[in-house]
Amino acid sequence: MAGEKSEEDTVSEYLGQNPELAQWVDTFRSYCESNKQWVARREFILRNMEAFPTLEHGVPSSSLDRLLSLSMVWANNVFLGCSYPQDVMDKIKEMGDGIVVQDAPVHKTTKDGILGRGKREGEVDSSGKRAKSSTRKSGPHPQAPLEHQPFFNRLYKAVAWKLVSAGGFGPNLDHFEILRSCVESCKETMACVYVPLKDIAGLPAGRTQEGHVCEIRCQTVYIGTGYGRDEAAAKAMASKEALKVFQGRKVTVKICRRRYKGKDVEDLVLLDEQPRSQGFPPALSYPFQDEQLEEASS
Known part of the structure; x- marks a missing residue:
């Protein structure tokens, strides 16, 4: 509906009203994170701060380390398709409940692991060809x-x-x-x-x-x-x-x-x-x- 704020707008408005918090949270951004990835992980961090009562704004702590680690695990799962032990997966699913990631990658899994990312199942490219899975091994890029x-x-x-x-x-x-x-x-x-x-x-x-x-x-x-x-x-x-x-x-x-x-x-x-x-x-x-x-x- 016209006039309704998106979650991103709400978060941006909140941070605009709390500039010190915004500056502090932005120090947690990884240089290799895209804007989409960081906006989503930032929302995860902000949403879950209250769940760590010993976490204090601007002060290093084990609670902050735990929250940041969980935020990275959540982002790796959403954007890269990484999997973790079931108790960890359950935890990040609960913590990420309600966060909407627009056009999030779709990871199709098979018995051999992740099959596809980015293109949705059955999607065709501009040439009319269906996406095919590469046979190149998973792993870091050679460079x-x-x-x-x-x-x-x-x-x-x-x-x-x-x-x-x-x-x-x-x-x-x-x-x-x-x-x-x-x-x-x-x-x-x-x-x-x-x-x-x-x-x-x-x-x-x-x-x-x-x-x-x-x-x-x-x-x-x-x-x-x-x-x-x-x-x-x-x-x-x-x-x-x-x-x-x-x-x-x-x-x-x-x-x-x-x-x-x-x-x-x-x-x-x-x-x-x-x-x-x-x-x-x-x-x-x-x-x-x-x-x-x-x-x-x-």
Whole structure:
């Protein structure tokens, strides 16, 4: 009906009346997010702030980290078709209830995973041909490491200076806070994914099933995994492992093979110069499944 405000208009009006909040929230935008993606994720953040009573405007906290992580998970699911453990999917569905994303990608799934994005089932292109699924493997684009490297060069310098001011890398540091503050100083945010240890397939026999696993990514690049008795402990350990990567003379973004849901996949990984005698921990998230669809029409 004419004269009715859209949700985007309502959010924009609200932020216009609260400029300090608007400025603060905009610091959480990822440089690689399109306007559509950011507007939707921003609404997710604003709608769910009240659900985190310890969250305070302008103050870093575990509640804020949790909300931002859930917002990234929600956006990855909506725009990229990423899937997560069922309890996480139920959580983000509940939190995202009522958010309308205009012309959201449609992800058709098969037993082999995501089949299509962007084009709706049966849609035809301008030449009259129906969209076809590409046979190219899912995974990061071959040029992705070069595209991400400049950001991680800046982050490397920020971490180096932060550690110098903190007296060097050590066990008594707040590793997550150091990593978070450095990432935000580079105008970026991290995504933390948590999975109960009992839900991880392929654990060695006799391994405890209690606790959680946390995976940290930044700009879709994997930077660390940690295990702990709860989510906070797992996040702290993942942050510590991530900071270890920054102890060398440089960091490098590379495409590496990892296990995800029992399959080998190509993933973007941040590496140091140290030789690796073991493989990487299994991936808890995989934001590249839609890459196979970029050449969907022919």
